[in-house]
Amino acid sequence: MTVSSAPGKVYLFGEHAVVYGEPAVPCAIERRATVTVEARRDDRLRVEARDLTLDGFTVEYGASGDDRPDVDVATPLVEAAMGYVEGAVEQARDAADAPDAGFDMVVESDIPLGAGLGSSAAVVCAAIDAAARELGRDLTPEAVADRAYRVEHDVQEGQASRADTFCSATGGAVRVEGDDRRRIPDAPNLPLVVGYDGGAGDTGELVAGVRTLRDEYDFAADTVGAIGDLVRAGERALADDDVAEVGRLMDFNHGLLAALGVSSRSLDAMVWAARDADALGAKLTGAGGGGCIVALDETPAARTALDYTPGCEEAFRAELDREGVRAER
Ligand SMILES: Nc1ncnc2c1ncn2[C@@H]1O[C@H](COP(=O)(O)OP(=O)(O)OP(=O)(O)O)[C@@H](O)[C@H]1O
Ligand SMILES: C[C@@](O)(CCO)CC(=O)[O-]
Ligand SMILES: [Mg+2]
Incomplete structure (x- = not known):
């Protein structure tokens, strides 16, 4: 076995x-x-x-x-x-x-x-x-x-x-x-908090939706390009250990993903709950449509706010896992 x-x-x-x-x-x-x-x-x-x-x-x-x-x-x-x-x-x-x-x-x-x-x-x-x-x-x-x-x-x-x-x-x-x-290498241990709405999105369908938008509208293609620019800025912020800037860029990234149509009411509600609790930043994670957001917060405030957010089924602190696939037995 x-x-x-x-x-x-x-x-x-x-x-x-x-x-x-x-x-x-x-x-x-x-x-x-x-x-x-x-x-x-x-x-x-x-x-x-x-x-x-x-x-x-x-x-x-x-x-x-x-x-x-x-x-x-x-x-x-x-x-x-x-x-x-x-x-x-x-x-x-x-x-x-x-x-x-x-x-x-x-x-x-x-x-x-x-x-x-x-x-x-x-x-x-x-x-x-x-x-x-x-x-x-x-x-x-x-x-x-x-x-x-x-x-x-x-x-x-x-x-x-x-x-x-x-x-x-x-x-x-x-x-x-x-x-x-x-x-x-040397990625900072970021204070990640996850909020989960209990739902799910269909990755294949959401990816196909973005592809259609991008083919149809030049400004949607520009939005995808803008996300690339934002990621490069995020990498510099990570290299500088500038956690506040990482948070600001996560907020920006959520806005661009919402523009591409992959957010949802409950994801937006969780993002705003985390921001209202003074999280450094918050965005949906993954394909979207429903599921999880990730916020940056050193204090317990964002997690507590998520716990009290209607539509948030579970909130937890997520530690960076430095190990990937591994043998258990
Ligand atoms: N515990 C599990 N047992 C069996 N199949 C699973 C399990 N977890 C995930 N899967 C398979 O993975 C699918 C979900 O994959 P999908 O790519 O849609 O979402 P995700 O990987 O959780 O999120 P994302 O790709 O947005 O990060 C499930 O529908 C199922 O087919
Ligand atoms: C939406 C997507 O970018 C991430 C899903 O977790 C799809 C992919 O990268 O294959
Ligand atoms: Mg997947």
Whole structure:
């Protein structure tokens, strides 16, 4: 039996624009997805995803994919989840040169689903790492990131950046611009607070919406470019340890994301609750549509304000996780 885990992330700056080659700065946070894998004697794949619905579900089917899962939850949900897990298994089989390997897998996670904290990247990174190790193949975090990117790219129908998967695989604060990806050394430990509205957004749909706007209006394309400029300013602020400036730029970034149509009433309400409590900055994180915001606040005020904000289901302080994908057992 092999167990791996990988962290979720928040974006300090740059989501969506990163899909079009602008830079972005995501930071791994101490919330993880954990995948347990056991090789089978046959070529079948059995997946138990305990957190996917309230009751969790288990599916079992052949490697050829001709007998589809028979489960009691909405088909699109199963198809989407299986896309990530099947993709990860395919990558592990390829890495270990074992095309017919079968597995029993259990996926557990404390990263809310579809909420902008990179649950998909964390599940895929942990699953690739665990399945490859179960087959006797150790992958570097960079190799896990690369393979996980291919899976996200497929599931998001060709519209995905390397940001989430690289951040989850390597941990820490990272910078991604197109194919260029690196860790930001000595990133300051920022006082991150997350607010979660209990909802979710469809990453593929939101990315497609921004693409349409950008194709249709030059000023939407300019907005994407402006996010890139803002990210470069944010990187300088990080290098100078200027946390107040990082916060101001996060506020600005939220405004530009809202202009691109990916915020929501509850995300805006949480952003304003944090700002009213004198947070240094606040913005939505990830694809948007619903889910999470991230604020910067050294005091307990923003978190308390979020706790009392109607529509905010949960607020928590998020520590930067300097470790990426890792072997648990
Ligand atoms: N615990 C889990 N078990 C099984 N599948 C999961 C789990 N967590 C996430 N997933 C898969 O990832 C999908 C969510 O990915 P999606 O990219 O839409 O959101 P996210 O990664 O949480 O947020 P973002 O990409 O905005 O940061 C789920 O619908 C499911 O298919
Ligand atoms: C919206 C997006 O930029 C981040 C989702 O967490 C999509 C991507 O980078 O693939
Ligand atoms: Mg995702």
